[in-house]
Amino acid sequence: MALDNTLNFMGYRKIAQIASAILLVISIASLSTNGLKLGLDFTGGTLVEVAYDKTADLGSIRSALDTAGYNNALVINFGSDQDVLVRLPQSNNSQLGDELLAVLKQGHEGDIDLHRIEYVGPQVGEELREQGGLGLLAALISVMIYVTFRFQFKFSIGAVVALAHDVIIVLGFFSLLRLDFDLTVLAAILAVIGYSLNDTIVVSDRIRENFRIVRKGQPEDIINRSLTQTLGRTLMTSITTLLVLSSLFVFGGEIIHGFATALIVGVFIGTYSSIFVAANMLLALNLSKEDLAIPVIEGADHEDGMP
Secondary structure, eight states: OOOTTOOOGGGGHHHHHHHHHHHHHHHHHHHHHTOOEEOHHHHOEEEEEEEESSOOOHHHHHHHHHHTTOTTOEEEEESEEEEEEEEEESOOOTTHHHHHHHHHHHTOSSOEEEEEEEEEOHHHHHHHHHHHHHHHHHHHHHHHHHHHHHSOHHHHHHHHHHHHHHHHHHHHHHHHTTOEEOHHHHHHHHHHHHHHHHHHHHHHHHHHHHHHHOOSSOHHHHHHHHHHHHHHHHHHHHHHHHHHHHHHHHHSOGGGHHHHHHHHHHHHHHHHHHHHTHHHHHHHTTOOGGGGOOOOOTTHHHHTTOO
16 A cells, blocks of 8 residues: 555556567567668768758759769758758768769759768778767666665666666667667767666665655555655656757757757656666565665764763
8 A cells, every 4th residue: 555645656567567568679679670770970971961052953963963873872951952961871982072062063053052071981980889889888887886886786777777778769769760870869878878867866865765764664655655756856857858858859950850859759768767667676676674774883872972
């Protein structure tokens, strides 16, 4: 029976387990079959962003590039119908950007302004993939060590499981919808780890405190009470963060579109996991008052003048 004035979060833990399992299976299946649509930062290649003086005809641009021998060129609008992004993956020609711009100018009667040319070699892209994966792994290991020393080993398992849950679902979201995965998205995922961890730390701190001061009640009841006490803070933090991210998503432009998307998905999943995944793991690991009891130091009472 739940404590008075508390919400019975853990009463829905089995439903949450099923929901998380479904999301994880879908994400892992998509990552296994589709993989990630890696951006230029990871695949290597040349990217040219140009601005036309009128609405750009993407079909004519593709035809001109095909005629010039660039059969694998990706041509899309970038922001407006006058801005065009041309990308050729896995190219070893560092002068390719200038050549592409020359081809575009030949087939157009008017002005074309060059906004940027970016070239990333295949070797650099491979190193970025490896370093990005190692960065995610190092972050999770660091979190586990920190939470173990800050709280208790069972808390660290719950925190890492929750963070891995969040990362896999965000990656699965990008894989399933075939969204570009570049360095900005990787940075967003690392930010999601920090956001989710901060929320989990707040909840864990309240759970530890209540386990020590509440004399009656089952672990499930104490966890429900702790989650209820931190719910207002959790929701306010999530809502204000989502307001900022929504503004970035709508008005920030294509360059940070993936960054904002990853963070929006991550905030939703991170808020959910701090309540239903991390806390759920504590129950699964049979967290008890004995696990969080403050060690008694022999002779401490005598030193304070107590008999």
